[in-house]
Amino acid sequence: MMQKLSQCNKGEKVKVTKLNAKSDLKQRLISFGIMKEATIEVLEHAPAKSTIEIKVGKMRIALRAEEADLIEIESL
Amino acid sequence: MNDTIHNSCPVIANHIKIALVGQPNVGKSMLINSISDAHLHVGNFTGVTVEKSEVLFDYKDFHFTVVDLPGTYAFTDYTIEERVTHDYLCAESYDLIINVIDSTNLEKNLQLTTELMSMSKKMVIALNMSDEAEKEGIEIDAHYMSELLGIPCIKVSAQTKFGMEHLLEELVNKAKLDTQEAKLIFSEAVEEEIEKIVDYLTKHKYDAINSYRNIAINLLKNNQKTYTRIQKNPIWTELQPLLIEASKHIELHHNSDDIKESFAEEYASFNRGIVAEVLTIKKEEEKKSLTEKIDNILIHNIFGIPIFLFFMWSLFQLTFELGAIPMEYIDSFFGWFGDTVGGTISNDAIRSLIVDGIISGVGAVVLFVPNIIILFIGIALLETTGYMSRVAFLLDGFFHKFGLHGQSFIPLVTGFGCSIPAYMSARILKNDRDRLLTLFIIGFMSCGARLPVYVLFVGAFFSPEMAGNILFMIYLSGAILGLILAKVLKLTAFKGLDEPFVMEMPKYRLPSFKLIWHTVLTKTLMYLKKAGTFIAGASMLVWFLSNYPKNLLLEEQYATKIEDTQIVKEKHSLQNQLSEQLLEQSYLGTIGKFSEPLFTPLGFDWKMSVALQAGLAAKEVIVSTLGVLYSVGGDVDAENSSLRTAISKHIPFASAVAFIVVIMIYLPCLAASVVFTREAGHIKYFFYLLGFTSIVAYILAFIAYNIALFL
Numbered sequence: 001m002m003q004k005l006s007q008c009n010k011g012e013k014v015k016v017t018k019l020n021a022k023s024d025l026k027q028r029l030i031s032f033g034i035m036k037e038a039t040i041e042v043l044e045h046a047p048a049k050s051t052i053e054i055k056v057g058k059m060r061i062a063l064r065a066e067e068a069d070l071i072e073i074e075s076l
Numbered sequence: 077m078n079d080t081i082h083n084s085c086p087v088i089a090n091h092i093k094i095a096l097v098g099q100p101n102v103g104k105s106m107l108i109n110s111i112s113d114a115h116l117h118v119g120n121f122t123g124v125t126v127e128k129s130e131v132l133f134d135y136k137d138f139h140f141t142v143v144d145l146p147g148t149y150a151f152t153d154y155t156i157e158e159r160v161t162h163d164y165l166c167a168e169s170y171d172l173i174i175n176v177i178d179s180t181n182l183e184k185n186l187q188l189t190t191e192l193m194s195m196s197k198k199m200v201i202a203l204n205m206s207d208e209a210e211k212e213g214i215e216i217d218a219h220y221m222s223e224l225l226g227i228p229c230i231k232v233s234a235q236t237k238f239g240m241e242h243l244l245e246e247l248v249n250k251a252k253l254d255t256q257e258a259k260l261i262f263s264e265a266v267e268e269e270i271e272k273i274v275d276y277l278t279k280h281k282y283d284a285i286n287s288y289r290n291i292a293i294n295l296l297k298n299n300q301k302t303y304t305r306i307q308k309n310p311i312w313t314e315l316q317p318l319l320i321e322a323s324k325h326i327e328l329h330h331n332s333d334d335i336k337e338s339f340a341e342e343y344a345s346f347n348r349g350i351v352a353e354v355l356t357i358k359k360e361e362e363k364k365s366l367t368e369k370i371d372n373i374l375i376h377n378i379f380g381i382p383i384f385l386f387f388m389w390s391l392f393q394l395t396f397e398l399g400a401i402p403m404e405y406i407d408s409f410f411g412w413f414g415d416t417v418g419g420t421i422s423n424d425a426i427r428s429l430i431v432d433g434i435i436s437g438v439g440a441v442v443l444f445v446p447n448i449i450i451l452f453i454g455i456a457l458l459e460t461t462g463y464m465s466r467v468a469f470l471l472d473g474f475f476h477k478f479g480l481h482g483q484s485f486i487p488l489v490t491g492f493g494c495s496i497p498a499y500m501s502a503r504i505l506k507n508d509r510d511r512l513l514t515l516f517i518i519g520f521m522s523c524g525a526r527l528p529v530y531v532l533f534v535g536a537f538f539s540p541e542m543a544g545n546i547l548f549m550i551y552l553s554g555a556i557l558g559l560i561l562a563k564v565l566k567l568t569a570f571k572g573l574d575e576p577f578v579m580e581m582p583k584y585r586l587p588s589f590k591l592i593w594h595t596v597l598t599k600t601l602m603y604l605k606k607a608g609t610f611i612a613g614a615s616m617l618v619w620f621l622s623n624y625p626k627n628l629l630l631e632e633q634y635a636t637k638i639e640d641t642q643i644v645k646e647k648h649s650l651q652n653q654l655s656e657q658l659l660e661q662s663y664l665g666t667i668g669k670f671s672e673p674l675f676t677p678l679g680f681d682w683k684m685s686v687a688l689q690a691g692l693a694a695k696e697v698i699v700s701t702l703g704v705l706y707s708v709g710g711d712v713d714a715e716n717s718s719l720r721t722a723i724s725k726h727i728p729f730a731s732a733v734a735f736i737v738v739i740m741i742y743l744p745c746l747a748a749s750v751v752f753t754r755e756a757g758h759i760k761y762f763f764y765l766l767g768f769t770s771i772v773a774y775i776l777a778f779i780a781y782n783i784a785l786f787l
Contacts, residue, residue, distance in 0.1 A: 019337070024154060025576050030340040031150030032578065033184055036332075037341075043368075044375055050473025051482075053375065053581060058181045060367075062469040064476070064577035 003075070005054070006068035008042045015039055018072040025067070033057050034071065092251045093141045095165060098176030099188055100147030101462075101582040103204050105591060107176055107234040108144050111243065135244050138251070143170065149580075151191045165195065166301075171251055173199040174243075179209035179216055179231070182355055186347040187340075189225075193258040194297075196290045198250050199227050202243055206231040213358040221354040226259040235588075257287070262342045265329040269296065269322035276318060280311045295319055296326065297339050367462075367583045374463070380470045387463075388489055391454040395493055399447035406446070410439030433619035438612050444494060445600065447524075451490060451497050452596045458486070460587035465579055472577055478559045479566025480517070481510040481575060488514065488558070491521030492551070495748040499755045500599070507575040513565055515756055516765060519744050520558030522551050525695035529739055532699055533732050536724040554740045561772065569764075618693050621663040630657055664690065678738070678777045679731035688738060694745040730784035734777040741773035 008014055016038045019026050033056040034040070043060065044053040053062050098104045112133035131142045145164055146157035153159045165173070175192055177185040192199060203209075203218060221229045228246045232239035250256065262270065273292035277284075284291055294302035296319070306312055323335055330338035374383060414431040421427040458464040464486070472482030480488075483505050491498035498518045505511040522530075530550055534543045634654040638647050659665050668686030675685045683706065691698040699719075706722040723732070743749055743766060753762040 021576075023334075023336070024152070025578070026334070027150065027152045027336060027340075028154050028576070028578055030337065031152060031154075031187060032580065033187070033344075035337070035340060035344060044371070045377070046375070046469055046473055047377055047381070048473050050476065051469055051577065053371075053469060057184055059184050060371075060581040062465065062472075062577065062579045062581055064472060066574070067576050067578055 003073050004069055005040065005042075005063075005071040005073050006052070006065050008052075008073070010042055010045060013039060013041045013076050014073040015076055016071060017074050020070040020072065021067070025070070029067075029071070032061055033059060034061070039076065040071075040073065090137060090251075091139050091141065092172065092247065093170040094143065094172045094174055094247065095168075095170045096142050096144045096174050096176065097161065097165065097188070097192065098147060098204075099149050099178070099185055100580065102147070102176045102178040102185065103234045104144060104147065104176045106588060107202065107204055107232070108142055109590065109594075110234045110237045111240055112140075112142070136248065138248055140247075142174075143168075148188065150188060165192075165197075171198065172247060173197050174202055174247070175199055176202045176204050179203045179206045180212055180214060182214075182216065183347055183351045186350060187343060190260060190343040190346060193225070193227070193260045194290070194293055196255075196258070196286055198253065198256045199258070200243070200246050200250055201225070201227055201229040202239075203229055203231045204234055207233040207236055207238065215356045215358060217354045217356075221350065224259065224350055224353060226257055260293075261346060263329070263345065266296070266326055266342055269325055272322065273315070273318065276311075276315060282306075282309065282311060296322060296335070298335055365583075370584050371466070371581075375466050375469060380466075384467050384470060391451070394454070395447050395450045399450050402446040403443055406439070406443050410435060410442070414439075428623065429616065429619060433616045434612050442604070444496075445604065447493060448497050449596060449600055451493060452599050453592065455486065455490070455501055456592045456595050457587060460585065460592065462582040462584045465581045468577075468579060469581065476574070476577075478562045479570070480514060480559075480562050481505060481507070482577060482579075484510065484514040484517075487518055488521055488555075491518040491523060493524055495519060495521075495523050495744040496751050499748065499751045502755060509570050509572060510575050512756060512761065513562060513570045515752060515761075516565060516768065517558045517562045519748075519765075519769060520554050520561065520741065522554045522740060523695070523744055523748075525745065526739055528699050529691075529695060530736065532702075532720060532723065533736055536720045536727075537729055537732055550736065550740060557741070557776075618664075618690065618697070621667075622659060622690075624663060625661070627658060627661055630654070630661075659686075677781075678734045678774070679728060679781050680735065681731075684727070684731065684735060688735075688742075691739065692743055692746060694747070695739070698739070729787075730781050733784040734781035737777040737780045738773045741776065742769050 003014075005014065005016075016034060016036055018036065019029055019034070021029060029035070038056055041055040042052060043055050046052070049065060051062055051064055052068055053060060054068075055061075096104055096108060108131050112131050129144045131144065133140050133142075143164070145161040148158040148161040150158075151162055153162055173192060173195075175189050177189065189201065201221075203216060206216070209216065216229075216231070218229045218231050228250065230239055230243045230246055232243055261267070270289060270292045273295060274288045277288045277291065282288070282291075286294075291302060291306070295306070295315075306315070326338050327333060327335060330341055332338050332341075374380060376383075414435040417435065418427050418431040421430065458467070464483070467485060468482035470482075471485050475482055475484055484502075487498045487502040487505075490501050495518055498521070499515060502511050502514050502518070505514055530547055531543075534546045534550075538546050631654065634650060638650045638654075641647055641650065660669075664686055665682075667689060668682040671685050671689070672680075672682040675688075680688070683702070687698045687701040690701040702723070703719050706719065706726060727735070749762060749765075752765060753759055756762070756765075
């Protein structure tokens with residue numbers, strides 16, 4: 001089943017399989033290291049799960065749930 | 077190092093112009109400070125809101141110009157800053173690029189490096205924070221890395237000034253060379269296609285400045301400029317099918333329909349290769365870094381927001397408590413200065429212009445400098461420590477509901493102090509639409525200058541026990557109204573897709589004192605210069621409107637009346653009557669009478685109308701204007717009980733409520749309006765703001781007036 005980054009729980013480690021974002025945002029995600037085959041660790045949820053904090057490589061990144069929804073992943 | 081760097085520019089010097097590029101938070105600004113050892117000249121480029129600064133210095137026989145470009149993650153035009161950097165690198169002329177890299181995060185930083193490499197410009201890599209990397213057990217073989225990339229890589233530390241000499245030497249060496257070919261190797265599939273295109277270009281002897289390999293890569297990456305150039309050439313007809321075939325091949329190889337994404341993956345795997353070759357990690361990474369430990373508390377699900385609110389509260393206390401101490405001295409200094417200067421001028425009109433117009437007007441601006449310095453220090457601390465992005469993370473959910481961005485909170489909170497620094501701090505918002513929306517809302521956060529008016533009116537109509545609550549309600553309802561209107565504007569004027577929220581949460585760092593001092597000093601001087609020159613002009617205008625035309629007849633009449641009476645109280649009241657009548661026939665009075673019909677539906681008389689219009693210059697003026705108009709003397713403050721009595725006697729309750737509503741909503745002051753216009757980027761936005769706030773103020777005041785009439 002297709003999984004999205006927005007559905008992940010705190011502490012989960014996953015691998016990116018596809019980016020469904022539009023060109024601009026996709027480039028932005030890629031420049032942050034969020035691309036196919038990258039490993040992502042979910043670090044923290046903001047209150048009401050509106051924003052999540054993830055770790056890609058050594059970089060910590062904050063994403064809104066809407067953006068996390070565009071990132072397809074699979075469990076590691 | 078001090079022996080070799082001279083502060084003067086030799087008459088005949090070789091100029092080397094350097095573009096300093098790097099991702100955000102890699103210590104570029106600090107490096108530029110260390111490399112030049114002292115900033116000799118920092119200039120701002122005009123036309124852009126995000127500044128790039130230039131630093132000049134000499135080393136040996138060379139005259140260096142270093143252009144510090146805003147941090148950028150990749151070659152995209154996603155934010156204003158990235159656009160500035162990208163445009164500069166593509167369009168301006170410079171000799172060399174210094175690519176600053178954070179040694180503790182090599183792989184991520186190399187993403188920008190590989191993109192820079194494909195530009196075929198001469199480049200030197202500064203492996204910054206090498207001391208920090210060593211501490212973390214990360215070892216980079218800089219020598220091998222230079223060999224692999226074909227670019228000199230030099231270990232430096234901006235903090236300890238390690239490696240600066242080496243870096244400068246390498247810059248001089250590179251500057252002497254004509255070209256430099258970086259070694260960027262792609263996957264077999266891509267290399268194959270590049271070779272095909274290069275062969276084709278060689279066969280047809282295509283005339284170009286860049287290498288054929290470079291042209292081939294740019295064509296495959298869909299580089300617009302390369303296309304425009306080559307499309308004019310007859311070889312294009314044959315080249316085009318070749319390119320289409322090549323793109324298909326690459327996309328198939330990457331299982332993607334996006335060539336840009338495919339190249340990003342190419343770069344990433346090249347970088348992984350480099351990192352695997354040159355980087356060794358001696359120590360096992362600690363289970364939890366310091367940053368993670370701090371984050372566990374600061375962005376905690378439950379405690380995060382209360383901790384943040386406490387920080388903000390502290391900043392406010394500092395701004396207004398600590399700031400109030402020098403304010404007294406500044407105030408009395410300008411009072412003394414005005415009296416002293418006034419004493420030397422014999423001409424009444426000139427004295428009045430200089431003392432009441434210019435000195436008191438400029439003094440009013442200088443008065444806020446201590447607050448502004450403290451606020452700027454606080455904001456600089458928030459920015460440099462990395463806490464700001466945590467707050468944006470915490471608040472984005474709430475703000476997003478009202479169409480605002482997580483980072484809007486800083487300007488909005490600052491707005492409770494003074495709108496001017498608030499407008500300026502809105503720059504942290506990258507997206508134009510978000511920034512404009514925030515700029516429009518800032519005025520609804522009641523600034524400190526409105527407090528005296530509120531205190532005066534609340535005191536006149538409510539019991540002392542109720543006054544505090546009413547005051548708090550005024551502030552709160554202003555803020556709530558601002559959020560609601562943000563939503564309304566977002567749904568109408570600033571309609572559009574939501575700005576995505578994707579933001580790096582940088583490592584926590586202890587801020588450098590030098591850097592903060594520098595930022596605060598530059599900002600404060602800018603405030604003094606720009607707002608100061610403007611305020612001087614504006615206060616002259618207000619002074620003129622309220623003092624002219626003169627009526628000598630009236631003055632003489634009252635002069636004799638005052639002379640005749642022996643009672644001090646009587647003299648005082650006559651003086652006030654004179655001021656009132658003079659004001660009534662002044663230009664300002666004429667304006668008040670003229671605009672009175674407009675304000676009648678709100679229950680205002682001409683005096684209130686004048687006070688409101690005077691308040692456009694500055695809210696502090698409202699109290700003193702009302703004081704003059706209701707004839708209790710110009711020298712009144714909010715505590716003055718006789719003005720309070722006069723107001724409760726002359727102004728009906730409903731009119732007072734409407735008056736407060738207007739003050740809550742309409743333009744903060746002239747100085748703030750000028751800053752707003754500058755930050756918004758166009759004069760048209762000022763008229764939008766004027767129209768928007770005036771209409772909202774008028775409608776809500778009308779509603780409030782009619783409701784209050786029934787109460």
